[in-house]
Amino acid sequence: MLSAYDLVFYFLAVFALFSAFGVVTSASPIYSAFFLVLTMMDIACLFVMLGAFFIAGVQLIVYAGAVVVLFVMVLMLFNLHQETEAFSKGTLSGMAKLGATGLLCGILATTLFNFASRAKSMAADISPEESTEKLAKLLFSDYVFGFEAISILILVVAVGAVALSQLKGGSHAKS
Amino acid sequence: MPNLSPIAGVGLGHYLILAAIIFCIGIIGVLLRKNIIVIMMSVELMLNAVNLTFVSLGHFNGSAAGQISVFFIMTIAAAEAAVGLALVVLIFKKYGEVSIKLFERLKG
Numbered sequence: 263m264l265s266a267y268d269l270v271f272y273f274l275a276v277f278a279l280f281s282a283f284g285v286v287t288s289a290s291p292i293y294s295a296f297f298l299v300l301t302m303m304d305i306a307c308l309f310v311m312l313g314a315f316f317i318a319g320v321q322l323i324v325y326a327g328a329v330v331v332l333f334v335m336v337l338m339l340f341n342l343h344q345e346t347e348a349f350s351k352g353t354l355s356g357m358a359k360l361g362a363t364g365l366l367c368g369i370l371a372t373t374l375f376n377f378a379s380r381a382k383s384m385a386a387d388i389s390p391e392e393s394t395e396k397l398a399k400l401l402f403s404d405y406v407f408g409f410e411a412i413s414i415l416i417l418v419v420a421v422g423a424v425a426l427s428q429l430k431g432g433s434h435a436k437s
Numbered sequence: 438m439p440n441l442s443p444i445a446g447v448g449l450g451h452y453l454i455l456a457a458i459i460f461c462i463g464i465i466g467v468l469l470r471k472n473i474i475v476i477m478m479s480v481e482l483m484l485n486a487v488n489l490t491f492v493s494l495g496h497f498n499g500s501a502a503g504q505i506s507v508f509f510i511m512t513i514a515a516a517e518a519a520v521g522l523a524l525v526v527l528i529f530k531k532y533g534e535v536s537i538k539l540f541e542r543l544k545g
Contacts, residue, residue: 366464
């Protein structure tokens with residue numbers, strides 16, 4: 263018998279596939295961004311189902327909030343309402359691309375299938391506080407070097423974005 | 438073989454296969470679209486699928502290390518989006534179009 267958990271999972275899975283498909287096939291980029299927000303929210307719901315509550319919140323705030331808003335703002339800078347050729351040309355090469363992706367999907371699915379059959383699954387039921395506490399303790403003990411490295415990365419990226427925008431033709435070019 | 442029938446209940450295999458399919462949809466987007474912004478959105482889709490893999494593996498192994506990886510991936514994805522969109526703005530200012538074929542002119 264299907265439990266409520268299973269029903270919610272299947273609903274979210276179908277919705278995720280639908281909206282991911284929408285991102286790729288929408289002719290207008292703004293609809294792609296809209297479907298991308300839907301996909302992110304759906305995946306955040308899946309994170310909640312997997313007990314990763316803090317990650318779900320970060321997913322909503324950083325991805326569905328900041329990153330997608332960045333995309334939409336860049337889209338609004340441009341005048342893109344006439345997109346006549348959304349997909350790259352060539353029926354044959356398009357078919358080849360689809361076939362190659364299908365093959366990769368098959369390889370991935372069979373590998374994961376075999377892997378999942380061997381992995382022992384012992385899903386523990388943990389509370390939100392507990393999971394977030396575990397995450398914080400790991401992040402600031404074992405992974406503190408990576409955490410600091412990320413901060414340097416963000417500094418470099420900020421400098422790089424400013425430098426790019428000041429190049430000739432950038433949005434803040436020195437004339 | 439893991440039992441994927443609906444009666445057995447949702448397990449690790451279900452999550453992993455969902456993530457694989459979303460990843461492949463992202464690949465199709467990267468390969469088939471011409472608009473750079475849509476290509477970057479497809480890349481974000483692929484990163485999200487990988488995040489789902491990490492979180493589900495961590496959950497079903499009773500470890501929080503998967504969530505740490507997701508944390509780092511999210512930060513790097515945001516940084517990648519910032520730099521990539523700065524490049525897209527440059528391309529658009531120069532050529533008035535955001536097609537992927539214009540990236541070949543960036544040399545030098």
